Amino acid sequence: MINHQYDVIIIGAGGAGLRAALEIPEGFSCAVLSKVFPTRSHTGAAQGGIGAALGNEEEDSWEWHMFDTVKGSDYLGDQDAIEIMAKDAIRAIIELEHMGMPFSRTPEGKIAQRRFGGHTRPEVPEDPDSKRVAVKRSCYSADRTGHVMLHTLYENCLKQQVHFYSEYFVTDLVMSGKSCAGVVAMDMATSEVHVFHAKAVMLATGGYGRVFRITSNAHVGTGDGFSFVYNNGLPLQDMEFVQFHPTGLWKLGILISEAARGEGGILLNNKGERFMERYAPSVKDLAPRDMVSRAIITEIREGRGFKGSDGTSYVHLDVSHLPKEVIDEKIPEITGFARTYLGVEPTKEPIPIQPTAHYAMGGIPTTADAEVIRDKKGTRVPGLYAAGEAACVSVHGANRLGTNSLLDIIVFGRRGGKAIAEFIKEAEFAPLPADAADRTLAKIDRLMNSKGKEKAGALRTELQEKMMEKVGVFRNAKDLADMTVEIKTLRDRYQEVSIDDKGKIFNTDLVEAIELGNLIDTAEPIIHGALVREESRGAHSREDFPKRDDKKWLKHTLIFKTDDKPKIDYRPVSITRFQPKERKY
Amino acid sequence: MKVTLRIQRYNPERDSEPYYQEFIVEAGDDKERILDLLHQVKWKYDGTLTFRRSCAHGVCGSDGLRINGRNRLACSTLLRDVNYKKPIVIEPLPSIPIIKDLVVDMSDFYKKYEAVKPYLVNKSPAPEHERIQSNEDAEMLFESAKCILCGCCTTSCPSSWSDENYIGPAALLKAYRFVFDTRDEAADERLDIVDTPDGIWRCHTIFNCVEACPKDINLTWHISQLKKRVAEREM
Ligand SMILES: Cc1cc2nc3c(=O)[nH]c(=O)nc-3n(C[C@H](O)[C@H](O)[C@H](O)COP(=O)(O)OP(=O)(O)OC[C@H]3O[C@@H](n4cnc5c(N)ncnc54)[C@H](O)[C@@H]3O)c2cc1C
Ligand code: SF4
Ligand code: SF4
Ligand code: FES
Numbered sequence: 001m002i003n004h005q006y007d008v009i010i011i012g013a014g015g016a017g018l019r020a021a022l023e024i025p026e027g028f029s030c031a032v033l034s035k036v037f038p039t040r041s042h043t044g045a046a047q048g049g050i051g052a053a054l055g056n057e058e059e060d061s062w063e064w065h066m067f068d069t070v071k072g073s074d075y076l077g078d079q080d081a082i083e084i085m086a087k088d089a090i091r092a093i094i095e096l097e098h099m100g101m102p103f104s105r106t107p108e109g110k111i112a113q114r115r116f117g118g119h120t121r122p123e124v125p126e127d128p129d130s131k132r133v134a135v136k137r138s139c140y141s142a143d144r145t146g147h148v149m150l151h152t153l154y155e156n157c158l159k160q161q162v163h164f165y166s167e168y169f170v171t172d173l174v175m176s177g178k179s180c181a182g183v184v185a186m187d188m189a190t191s192e193v194h195v196f197h198a199k200a201v202m203l204a205t206g207g208y209g210r211v212f213r214i215t216s217n218a219h220v221g222t223g224d225g226f227s228f229v230y231n232n233g234l235p236l237q238d239m240e241f242v243q244f245h246p247t248g249l250w251k252l253g254i255l256i257s258e259a260a261r262g263e264g265g266i267l268l269n270n271k272g273e274r275f276m277e278r279y280a281p282s283v284k285d286l287a288p289r290d291m292v293s294r295a296i297i298t299e300i301r302e303g304r305g306f307k308g309s310d311g312t313s314y315v316h317l318d319v320s321h322l323p324k325e326v327i328d329e330k331i332p333e334i335t336g337f338a339r340t341y342l343g344v345e346p347t348k349e350p351i352p353i354q355p356t357a358h359y360a361m362g363g364i365p366t367t368a369d370a371e372v373i374r375d376k377k378g379t380r381v382p383g384l385y386a387a388g389e390a391a392c393v394s395v396h397g398a399n400r401l402g403t404n405s406l407l408d409i410i411v412f413g414r415r416g417g418k419a420i421a422e423f424i425k426e427a428e429f430a431p432l433p434a435d436a437a438d439r440t441l442a443k444i445d446r447l448m449n450s451k452g453k454e455k456a457g458a459l460r461t462e463l464q465e466k467m468m469e470k471v472g473v474f475r476n477a478k479d480l481a482d483m484t485v486e487i488k489t490l491r492d493r494y495q496e497v498s499i500d501d502k503g504k505i506f507n508t509d510l511v512e513a514i515e516l517g518n519l520i521d522t523a524e525p526i527i528h529g530a531l532v533r534e535e536s537r538g539a540h541s542r543e544d545f546p547k548r549d550d551k552k553w554l555k556h557t558l559i560f561k562t563d564d565k566p567k568i569d570y571r572p573v574s575i576t577r578f579q580p581k582e583r584k585y
Numbered sequence: 586m587k588v589t590l591r592i593q594r595y596n597p598e599r600d601s602e603p604y605y606q607e608f609i610v611e612a613g614d615d616k617e618r619i620l621d622l623l624h625q626v627k628w629k630y631d632g633t634l635t636f637r638r639s640c641a642h643g644v645c646g647s648d649g650l651r652i653n654g655r656n657r658l659a660c661s662t663l664l665r666d667v668n669y670k671k672p673i674v675i676e677p678l679p680s681i682p683i684i685k686d687l688v689v690d691m692s693d694f695y696k697k698y699e700a701v702k703p704y705l706v707n708k709s710p711a712p713e714h715e716r717i718q719s720n721e722d723a724e725m726l727f728e729s730a731k732c733i734l735c736g737c738c739t740t741s742c743p744s745s746w747s748d749e750n751y752i753g754p755a756a757l758l759k760a761y762r763f764v765f766d767t768r769d770e771a772a773d774e775r776l777d778i779v780d781t782p783d784g785i786w787r788c789h790t791i792f793n794c795v796e797a798c799p800k801d802i803n804l805t806w807h808i809s810q811l812k813k814r815v816a817e818r819e820m
Contacts, residue, residue: 456628457629
């Protein structure tokens with residue numbers, strides 16, 4: 001075992017972790033740990049853009065952005081935090097541009113902006129109550145926005161000489177009493193276990209898409225950060241809210257960004273009808289994601305989908321009517337995916353798509369300064385911070401709008417970095433418990449020596465298929481109750497997993513087996529959260545409770561692990577400017 | 586249908602040198618990704634098979650491999666892109682150290698990337714709004730900014746094979762990315778770094794890199810622009 005000491009440890013080198021690292025002042029030691037080389041983080045997969053009311057192409061205001069985010073969240077987002085984000089967005093984008101991020105530009109040379117689902121302005125700007133129409137708010141770099149953002153942030157970290165531990169797989173937090181005192185990690189190159197003693201730790205570990213069979217998320221999106229928190233007796237918040245993006249490539253789940261519809265693409269059923277006209281008459285194909293996903297599943301259930309050779313069904317996304325320049329210049333990457341993976345020529349034929357598990361609205365509850373909290377009163381966990389998709393501030397509530405995650409990660413990544421910079425000035429190192437690495441060592445030891453019959457790959461597929469079937473776009477009490485039993489069984493069977501690779505060098509067999517444990521830990525609160533929340537709100541849609549119920553459910557769910565079934569608690573939602581209204585588009 | 590993968594294996598804890606092992610896998614149709622077939626081997630037959638991967642759709646740069654003698658991404662190569670009637674030969678990227686099986690040591694590649702100062706340098710006070718740049722000037726950068734640092738180009742370059750100090754096409758592409766950014770002020774410094782025998786002049790325009798790049802980046806063109814810029818500077 002090898003010991004290190006740093007003032008700050010950041011877990012995760014996606015947008016959130018890198019942005020936070022840039023805030024740690026000279027004179028303090030900081031290291032960023034990542035299980036993949038930083039530029040391979042999943043932020044690089046983001047396509048469509050990042051939202052800010054710059055008003056470069058059309059009149060816009062941060063208040064409208066705030067309103068859209070609140071409404072998009074189905075009123076579960078915390079309005080104090082959303083206000084911070086919508087206001088800070090403008091500064092944050094300008095800052096990225098100054099850091100060197102290459103953007104598409106307007107004819108005047110300003111940052112170009114495009115339309116995106118759920119982002120609107122009043123048709124008559126002077127009359128805030130006039131009908132809302134789509135607005136150009138998404139700042140973009142063709143359809144590679146996340147890629148160039150991730151590279152720009154990494155480049156700035158190199159310039160600032162941030163220290164990285166690449167291909168270090170974090171396995172646990174080190175808690176010292178009620179504070180966080182560091183992390184435990186395995187160097188993948190050698191399987192050596194390292195303990196990093198720190199004053200402050202930030203979790204910027206991203207999402208958990210791989211809990212589901214069809215997902216837009218990377219293979220490494222295994223919810224590790226959620227698992228660390230959950231296993232250390234800390235709560236997770238609003239885990240039932242899983243975003244299914246309406247347009248994943250059929251069978252593969254690879255994302256076809258909303259940018260395709262922002263540029264004019266439309267959805268069609270097997271009768272060639274533009275069915276979104278029926279579900280969202282004003283914004284149609286640019287309705288928020290939860291609504292479009294439900295509309296697609298409804299079309300399919302009512303027999304208006306196409307049957308795929310794999311037994312699953314899909315509908316069509318058509319961009320073939322768009323000018324060739326728009327396809328080649330504005331959405332080259334995503335149309336390329338359709339060509340490469342399905343052999344479809346988007347300039348001539350429609351693209352088969354189906355909803356794909358995409359984004360975690362819920363996560364580790366934090367303050368607006370990324371400080372992790374431990375209970376409904378908002379008590380802080382000294383030394384522990386979380387930002388990005390792993391965190392739940394909550395700015396996305398029950399449903400995230402497109403372009404708001406890239407924004408979230410840089411706004412709250414930076415705020416978290418600043419809060420840490422303040423904290424470490426005064427804070428001492430919390431004492432490092434002698435048994436810090438014991439749980440990790442025992443886990444590795446068990447997996448390396450197990451002779452059990454279960455295989456991680458097969459067990460993972462089972463989990464993913466069941467989650468897709470029973471905890472997907474539509475949910476009901478029976479399926480969810482079944483899943484609470486199922487997940488227990490899967491957890492028991494997980495104890496019987498054995499691996500083939502007994503070596504020390506780059507043992508991905510071992511890493512994947514540990515990741516499977518994290519997936520199971522993450523699925524459990526999603527299932528239980530979905531079962532207790534007896535209403536439909538945003539992305540959480542209960543067939544047996546089809547209405548939103550503000551009287552009972554306008555509150556955040558907190559969920560704690562116990563030896564028996566998880567314990568549930570609730571936190572109030574911050575409502576400042578906008579009273580809940582029915583959500584229509 | 587059944588497909589045979591002929592995979593180069595090497596575990597330094599056990600083997601004195603690399604060898605090949607064949608696996609027969611089941612493919613639904615010819616649109617399966619090579620990456621999915623590697624996963625099938627790992628998850629069904631042999632958990633010790635080791636390779637990197639993350640995004641599975643050609644955007645993260647993790648799984649550059651040599652497939653039937655050509656550098657490409659396992660996740661963007663489908664069965665129909667190769668001759669699958671014969672065993673498909675899968676090897677690690679050539680000419681750099683192997684860590685295990687298909688996992689290679691990229692540290693030299695990253696070191697050379699860092700050497701060109703791959704970040705915007707602009708010491709002038711920043712305006713309150715964005716720096717103005719025309720869309721044409723921005724688009725001059727887009728092709729180079731697409732790079733996912735997969736290493737397919739540099740490890741296919743004969744000049745890199747014969748001269749380990751050659752900075753290589755990926756690093757030169759990165760130099761271009763900043764030298765030609767109208768917002769950057771360190772072009773001269775970067776040109777000094779690449780205007781050396783182990784820099785741009787080691788490139789003999791052999792085009793292997795261009796053929797290898799999974800993001801269709803015309804590396805040679807970008808390198809030639811750097812050469813031009815250096816020549817203009819000397820005038
Ligand atoms: C295909 C796709 C397209 C998207 N498009 C958009 C868009 O256009 N606009 C938008 O706003 N949002 C978009 N999103 C969402 C957005 O990209 C993500 O939510 C966001 O990038 C997450 O950033 P992050 O920094 O929180 O995490 P990530 O970028 O996922 O980074 C997580 C980091 O944590 C590390 N890590 C995780 N576990 C461990 C561990 N155990 N040990 C060590 N390191 C670990 C990883 O190595 C990685 O570095 C998109 C998402 C997807 C999947
Ligand atoms: S064109 Fe230059 S960089 Fe590319 S392979 Fe040839 S010598 Fe190498
Ligand atoms: S230029 Fe192409 S081949 Fe070379 S590292 Fe970048 S993406 Fe890979
Ligand atoms: S897995 Fe990301 S490029 Fe292939």
